[in-house]
Amino acid sequence: MRKVLLSSLLLLLASALSAQSRESASGLRISLQAGAEFSVFNPDFYCPNNDPLNCGGNLPLLKGAGAFGDFDVRRKIAFGAEGEARWLRWGGEGAQVESTYLIGPRFRVYQFRNLGFWVKFLAGVGNITTANYPAQDSLKATMLVYTPGGTLDYRLKKRISLRADYELQKWPTFAVLPPNTHGLTPNGFSFGVAYTIFAR
Numbered sequence: 001m002r003k004v005l006l007s008s009l010l011l012l013l014a015s016a017l018s019a020q021s022r023e024s025a026s027g028l029r030i031s032l033q034a035g036a037e038f039s040v041f042n043p044d045f046y047c048p049n050n051d052p053l054n055c056g057g058n059l060p061l062l063k064g065a066g067a068f069g070d071f072d073v074r075r076k077i078a079f080g081a082e083g084e085a086r087w088l089r090w091g092g093e094g095a096q097v098e099s100t101y102l103i104g105p106r107f108r109v110y111q112f113r114n115l116g117f118w119v120k121f122l123a124g125v126g127n128i129t130t131a132n133y134p135a136q137d138s139l140k141a142t143m144l145v146y147t148p149g150g151t152l153d154y155r156l157k158k159r160i161s162l163r164a165d166y167e168l169q170k171w172p173t174f175a176v177l178p179p180n181t182h183g184l185t186p187n188g189f190s191f192g193v194a195y196t197i198f199a200r
Contacts, residue, residue, distance in 0.1 A: 029074040031199040035163065037066045037192025039086055044186045045130065046093050052166070052188045062098055064088035066190060070106070078108035082120055086190070094131025098186060100145050100169065101125055114155040122147050126171055128184075143173045143184075159196040165189065 040053070043062045047055040055061050064087045072080030083103040092098075106120035126145035133140055149167035156162055171184035 027075055029200065031072050031074070031196055032069070033072075033161070033194045033196045034069045035067070035161075035192050035194030037068065037086075037163065037165065037190040039064050039066050039088060039188060039190040041088055041098070041186050041188030043088070043092060043096060043098055044184050045096070045128070050185060050187065059093055060091045061188070062088035062092045062096065062186075063090040064099075066192070068192070068194075070194070072106075072108075074108075078111070078116075078118075080106055082106045082122060084122065092131070094136065095129070095133070096131045097127070097129040099127045100147075102145065102147065106151070116153045116155075118151040118153065120149050120151060122149065122167075126169070128171075128174075143171050146170050146172075153194070159199075161194045161196070163190075163192045163194055165192070 041062045041064075042050060042052050042055050044050065046059055047057070048059075049056040053061070066084060066086035068082060068084040070080055070082050072078060081103065082105075084100075085102075086100050088098045102122035102124035104120060104122035106118045108116050108118050110117040123144075123146040125142050127142050128139065130136065130139040147167045147169040149165060151166075152164045154162045166187070166189055168187040169185065171186070174184035
């Protein structure tokens with residue numbers, strides 16, 4: 001099965017590259033960038049409100065580091081794919097942890113000089129460890145996560161961009177666990193820098 005999947009991916013990549021070379025004269029551009037970011041999130045669990053900058057009740061926000069990669073295609077419109085990993089491991093109530101591993105499409109909806117605004121929809125998995133595990137609301141699990149979000153990119157130099165990002169995550173299978181019977185909905189901001197590895 002792995003051989004079949006690998007062969008299929010190689011054929012798709014070869015087709016995409018050949019299509020790119022034919023279209024390059026018509027203005028098709030592709031790019032690949034990677035970056036790192038710092039995130040501040042309202043983890044939802046334990047928080048009495050859903051404010052991304054204030055957990056409420058003197059409870060701490062979750063903070064952590066992340067990494068991301070974007071593959072973009074630009075012609076008349078700009079679109080691409082994003083993959084990200086985020087580890088929110090600092091400052092949580094009772095050593096609470098939330099980590100996510102997501103991938104999905106993104107689209108540029110606005111561009112003014114070096115400033116671009118993108119929307120995205122990512123899906124994948126999330127890991128959560130609740131406060132004071134293995135006691136209190138004792139849970140350590142991996143769950144489905146999906147998230148709409150928006151990204152503001154500012155091209156600082158030819159290969160370096162600054163980035164601000166917002167996500168509203170949905171953990172729908174968390175709905176079985178009180179007090180979050182609506183499902184877990186963490187949300188927050190990330191700030192980072194990206195380096196363009198390849199552009200043509």
